[in-house]
Amino acid sequence: MKCRMSHKSFITILTLLLLATTARSSAQTSPREEQLQEVIVLGKQKLKKLIGRGTRVPGAIVQFTPNQVGHEIGSAVTISRPTEVREITFDILSCNTKDAVLSIDIYRDSSYTKVLDRPILIPISQEKKQTIIAKPHSPTLLTPGRYIISVTFAYCCKETQELWSNCDHWDAKQRYAMTLQSSIQFPLYTKESYIRNGTDDTFEKRNLNIGLKVKGV
Numbered sequence: 001m002k003c004r005m006s007h008k009s010f011i012t013i014l015t016l017l018l019l020a021t022t023a024r025s026s027a028q029t030s031p032r033e034e035q036l037q038e039v040i041v042l043g044k045q046k047l048k049k050l051i052g053r054g055t056r057v058p059g060a061i062v063q064f065t066p067n068q069v070g071h072e073i074g075s076a077v078t079i080s081r082p083t084e085v086r087e088i089t090f091d092i093l094s095c096n097t098k099d100a101v102l103s104i105d106i107y108r109d110s111s112y113t114k115v116l117d118r119p120i121l122i123p124i125s126q127e128k129k130q131t132i133i134a135k136p137h138s139p140t141l142l143t144p145g146r147y148i149i150s151v152t153f154a155y156c157c158k159e160t161q162e163l164w165s166n167c168d169h170w171d172a173k174q175r176y177a178m179t180l181q182s183s184i185q186f187p188l189y190t191k192e193s194y195i196r197n198g199t200d201d202t203f204e205k206r207n208l209n210i211g212l213k214v215k216g217v
Contacts, residue, residue, distance in 0.1 A: 046217070047086055047087065047215040047216065047217060048083075048215060048216060048217060049213070049214075049215055050077050050079075050083065050085070050214040050215060050216050051075045051077050051149065051212055051213060051214040052191075052213060053189050053191065053209075053211040053212070053213050054189035054190055054191025054209050054211065055189060055190045055191070056187055056188075056189055056211070057187075057188045057189065057190060057208075060187075060188035061093060061185045061186060061187065061188055062185070062186045062187075062188050062208065062209075062210050063179070063183045063184060063185045063186065064097075064153040064183065064184040065164065065167075065178075065179055065182065065183045066097060066156050066157075066160045066161050066163070066164040066182055066183075067161070067164040067165070067167050068153055068197075069153050069154070069155060069156060069161060070152065070153065070154075070197065070198050070199070071152070071153050071195070071196070071197050071198075072105075072150040072151065072152045072153075072194075072195060072196050072203075073150060073151055073193055073194070073195045073206075073209070073210055074148045074149050074150025074151060074193065074194050074195075074203070074212065075148070075149055075150075075191070075192070075193055075194070075209060075212045075214070076109060076146060076147065076148050076149075076192070076194060077146070077147050077148075077149065077214065078145070078146045078147075079142045079143070079144050079145055079146075079147065080144055081144060082141055082142070082143055082144070083141070083142050083216045083217065084139055084140060084141050084142070084216050084217050085106065085136060085140045085142060085149075085214065085215075085216045086135065086136075086215055086216050086217060087133055087134070087135055087213075087214070087215040087216075088104055088120070088133075088134045088135075088149060088212065088213070088214050089131065089132065089133050089134070089212075089213045089214075089215075090131075090132055090151065090186065090210055090211055090212050090213065091129065091130070091131050091132070091186065091187055091211060092124065092129065092130050092131075092132060092184060092185070092186060093128070093129055093185040093186060093187055094127075094128050094129065094183075094184075094185045095124045095125065095126055095127065095130075095183075095184045095185075096126060096180065096181055096182050096183055096184075097124075097126070097156045097157070097160060097182045097183060097184055098126065098156065098157040098160055098182070099123075099155065099156055099157040100123070100124040100126075100153075100155070100156045100184055101121055101122065101123050101124065101154045101155040101156070102121075102122045102124055102132075102151055102152065102153060102154060102184075103119040103120060103121050103122065103151075103152045103154040104116075104119060104120040104122070104134050104149070104150070104151055104152070105119050105120075105149075105150055105152065106140070106142070106147055106148070106149050106150075107147060107148045107149075107150070108145060108146075108147060109145070109146040109147055109148055110145075110146070112148075112202075112203075115140060115142065115147065116136060116137075116140060117137065117138060118137060119152075119154075120134045120135070120136060120137065121154065122134055124184060142216075148194050148203060149212065149214055150194070151210065151212065153184065156182075160182050163178075163182075164178070164182070186210035186211065187210070187211055188208055188209075188210070188211075189208070189209045189210065189211040190207065190208065190209075191207075191208070191209040191211075192205060192206070192207060192209070193205070193206045193207075193208060193209040193210075193212075194206070
């Protein structure tokens with residue numbers, strides 16, 4: 001005996017089968033798959049000062065010379081709520097060093113673990129006063145905790161570095177003359193800072209700074 005099914009009946013049966021399959025798949029989904037991850041939405045907010053410059057000492061300077069490639073100076077900041085770093089600013093009074101490059105890093109204070117996916121590299125031109133405004137390459141969210149934001153003398157001309165390799169044997173007059181020819185000078189501020197002479201060293205606290213200013217949201 002032949003049994004004929006109408007087009008309408010076929011559609012009804014197919015719909016019921018799809019509903020049953022969907023219900024079975026939903027029942028097999030684990031509770032973990034149904035949970036949503038926590039999302040932090042910063043939204044549009046006004047930039048907030050995270051680190052201030054401190055008090056300027058008139059006529060006083062901080063300087064990097066070619067024998068100090070690898071040296072760092074930075075400021076500490078304690079973050080109480082999730083904060084995105086947007087701008088890192090400081091002034092340079094003069095730069096007489098050829099091919100000078102500074103870099104900026106952010107470290108977790110407890111472990112010196114780097115936060116940025118890569119340092120912010122800043123080529124410094126040979127000229128008088130200039131203001132540096134650096135921004136992370138990608139959104140950088142700091143979770144609550146303490147951090148050190150530092151400026152490193154990352155590189156300068158190899159010939160200049162070699163010339164300074166014997167600077168320990170110079171007298172005061174020669175050192176002064178060479179410093180005028182090749183150095184990066186910053187204004188000096190009375191504010192707590194952290195310095196170190198290489199990545200293998202720990203940061204040491206000082207009471208003088210280069211006037212680092214950091215903003216975020």
